[in-house]
Every structure is written in C-alpha cells, then in structure tokens.
Amino acid sequence: MLKKLGFFIFACAAASSYAMADGSEAECREQCLIERNACMESHPRPSVCFTPYRNCINKCRGVGI
Secondary structure (H helix, E strand, O other), rough: OOHHOOOOOOOHHHHHHHHHHHHHHHHHHHHHHHHHHHHHOOOOOOOHHHHHHHHHHHHOOOOOO
C-alpha cells in the first residue's frame, strides 16, 4: 500500500512539473514572436528576422542548447 501511495505522489509531481515546463515553453515562444515582430517593424529587410526567430524557438524547445 505504501509503495502505491509513493508511486501516486511521484506521478502527480512528475505530471505537474511537465505541465509547468509546457507553460514556460509557451511563454518563451510568445516572447520570441514579440521579438520577431519588433524586428520586422524596425528592420529594412524583414527576412533577416527569421533566423533569430527560429533559433529562439529552438531554444524554447530545448533543441541546440
């Protein structure tokens, strides 16, 4: 019984930490989009803004850190 309770608590903690990480990724992606839009408005060549945006999104996903 104690093992089942311990596993249940572990599963709840793992699920909540995963949900929190997912929320922070969404916030990170939103910040990347804001930065890209600001770049596109201020830069004479908006196409320059896509590479930093892609890098920012990859950093949010944890790819290439």
